[in-house]
Amino acid sequence: MKLIRSKLAILAIVSVAAGPLSADESLPVRNCTWCHGSSAQGFMMAPRLAGQRDQYIENQLLSFRDHIRDNPLSRQYMWGAAANLSPQTVHDLSAYFSTLPTLPANDGDRQLAAAGRTIYEQGIAESNIVSCLVCHGPNAEGVREIPRLGGLSYSYLKRRLEQWGEGFHAAAGPMPHIASTLSPNEIDALASYLSFVGSASVE
Missing domain, CATH: 1.10.760.10 (Cytochrome c-like domain)
Known part of the structure; x- marks a missing residue:
């Protein structure tokens, strides 16, 4: 959090000196x-x-x-x-x-990736959670307004799942219920796996 605040403060100072916009860059x-x-x-x-x-x-x-x-x-x-x-x-x-090209974050725990892949592809029957690919696609590429998850950072995915479980953004379709059902270990595994999607190690 301190690093984010520091970065924003620095950017506020240097924005005046950032120079002209490039041909394909808007403010x-x-x-x-x-x-x-x-x-x-x-x-x-x-x-x-x-x-x-x-x-x-x-x-x-x-x-x-x-x-x-x-x-x-x-x-x-x-x-x-x-x-x-x-x-x-x-x-x-x-x-x-x-339209910009994607790069996988590759920042999760590789030892948890296999368990996360199982959750993503098969769901968790005992918790009545369907596979994630039903909505997000077989390669976590997303469908229409449903987001691409593949390659997003572990820390972002983990925190989003945790926050849904905590009751934030309660209007986000089925996700608050699903996230509140996942255990911390399941969240870690799922976020870890998704951070590697798009890299050769999980293809």
Whole structure:
């Protein structure tokens, strides 16, 4: 948290001296990449935007604007960031980031990846949890407004699942119920596996 705050403080100071925008860069894009990385691959708890489903990004920006996505970092950073975005800017940002190439984070626990893959592909019958691929696709690529999970960072995925279980963003379809049913070990395994999806080690 301190590192994120420090980065934002530094960016606020240097933004004036950031130089002219490149031919394919808009000010909203630059604002996003300050936290999400210059190639939108993510930074710490700021998730990767590159290659994410455009409908999902658009829905999340609207969710931030309308204060529906209400976990602590959303309140602290994204509510303000999305507050004054026009519908056209929301659409353009979503389309832009969805076209960028993806790189898997590869930052989970490899020893847990096999267990996480089993949960993703088969679900947990005794907990009445269906396989994740039913909604997110066989390669965790997402479908329409359902997000791509493959290759997102372990820390981001773990915290999102934990926060759903804690009651944040309660309007997010079936996820709050599913996440509240997962044990800490199951969350660790699932987040670890997904962080490697897209790399040769799990293909």
